[in-house]
Amino acid sequence: xxxxxxxxREGLAAFSPKARDTLRRVLIHDRADRDAIASKxxxxxxxxxxxxxxIIDTLTMDPEVRQKVVRLLGEIEAVGQG
Numbered sequence: 001x002x003x004x005x006x007x008x009r010e011g012l013a014a015f016s017p018k019a020r021d022t023l024r025r026v027l028i029h030d031r032a033d034r035d036a037i038a039s040k041x042x043x044x045x046x047x048x049x050x051x052x053x054x055i056i057d058t059l060t061m062d063p064e065v066r067q068k069v070v071r072l073l074g075e076i077e078a079v080g081q082g
Contacts (some may be wrong), residue, residue: 009072017080027066028055034060040079 001031003009008065012020023046059066 005068005072008069009076012069012072013076017077020073020076022072023052023055024077027059027070027073031060 012023018063026034029037038053039058041053041056043048043049059069
């Protein structure tokens with residue numbers, strides 16, 4: 001059966017465990033903290049930092065998707081420790 005979350009899960013699973021953990025911790029912060037983190041990332045004018053800042057901003061604008069990503073990150077972590 002097709003699970004629409006599979007594509008997101010696959011993309012997240014491709015990140016290193018440290019990157020997944022960091023992203024999850026950032027996404028569970030309140031909006032002001034996420035905005036501050038994204039601003040700090042963009043301050044360095046580094047392509048990777050800009051990419052991460054854009055991911056954080058995009059997920060901040062859609063709380064439902066942000067919560068789904070946090071849930072999927074938790075599921076990936078749980079399977080990895082199981």
